[in-house]
Ligand SMILES: *[C@@H]1O[C@H](CO)[C@@H](O)[C@H](O)[C@H]1NC(C)=O
C-alpha cells in the first residue's frame with residue numbers, strides 16, 4: 088500500500104499546476120460513464136490522446152520486430168497465427184464456395200477515393216508493385232506485421248503476416264496478377280468501369296486457399312465530387328467461403344478503408360519526394 092504522506096507529496100504539486108494553468112474542462116463519456124478532465128492545453132477526447140500514444144508505441148515495437156526479422160515476428164505471434172489457421176480451416180471446411188464456382192462466396196468490400204496531387208490510378212499500381220509498398224506496409228494498418236513481395240512485370244508473390252478483427256494470419260498471395268483470372272474467380276465483382284484490376288489467392292502456409300483478394304483502381308474527375316483536383320478510386324474486395332461471419336467481414340471493411348487512405352497517402356509522399364520515378 089502507498090504511504091499516505093508519499094501520496095500527498097505526489098499529488099499536491101500536480102493539483103497546484105492544474106489550478107494555475109487550466110480552467111477549461113472537457114467532459115466525455117467513456118464506457119457508458121461520464122468523466123470531466125482538465126490539465127492539457129489541447130483538450131480532446133481520450134481516444135485522440137491514446138491514438139497518438141498508440142502510434143508511437145506500435146511504431147517502436149513493430150520497427151524493433153521488423154529489424155529482428157521474420158523469425159522473431161513469427162516467434163512472438165505464433166500462438167495467434169496457430170489460432171488463425173484453425174479459424175480459417177474451419178471456415179473453408181464448412182463453406183460451400185469453391186474456386187471456379189460462382190456461388191458460395193461472401194465478400195468484404197472497402198472503397199476509397201483519394202484526392203492527391205501526384206497520384207493517379209496508373210501511378211498507384213506502379214507504386215503498389217514497387218518495393219516501396221512493402222516498406223510502407225507496417226504503417227498502413229495497426230494490424231500489419233510483415234510483408235515481403237517479389238514482382239515480375241504485373242504479377243506479384245507476397246508473404247504476409249497481418250490481422251483484421253484480431254485474427255492474425257500468416258499467408259501468401261502467390262498469384263496476384265493483372266487482370267484477374269475470372270475463370271478461377273467467377274464470383275468477383277465486374278467493376279466494368281475500373282480499367283486496372285488484379286486478383287490472387289490468399290493461401291495459408293500449408294497450402295489451404297482461404298480467400299481471394301481483388302483490387303481495382305480508376306481515375307475520377309474531381310468536379311464529380313466537388314473537389315478542385317482529380318482523384319483515384321480504389322476498390323478492394325476480399326472473398327471468403329460463405330461460412331465467414333459478417334462481423335468479421337466488417338472488421339476487414341474498416342481495415343481496407345484505413346489501408347487505402349494510408350497507402351495512397353504514402354504513394355503521394357513517395358512520388359512527391361522522388362522515390363518513385365514517374
Ligand atoms: C502555467 O504554469 C507555469 C508554471 O507552473 C507557468 O510558467 C505558465 O506561465 C502557466 N501558464 C499559463 C497559461 O498560465
Ligand SMILES: *[C@@H]1O[C@H](CO)[C@@H](O)[C@H](O)[C@H]1NC(C)=O
Pocket residue numbers: 204205358359365
Ligand atoms: C506533384 O504535384 C504538384 C502540384 O500539382 C506539381 O507541382 C508537381 O510537379 C507534381 N510532381 C510530380 C512528380 O508529379
Ligand SMILES: CC(=O)N[C@H]1CO[C@H](CO)[C@@H](O)[C@@H]1O
Pocket residue numbers: 142225226227228229348349350352353
Ligand atoms: C497506424 C499508422 O501507422 N498510420 C499511418 C498511416 O499512414 C500515414 C502515412 O504514411 C502515417 O503517417 C500513419 O502513421
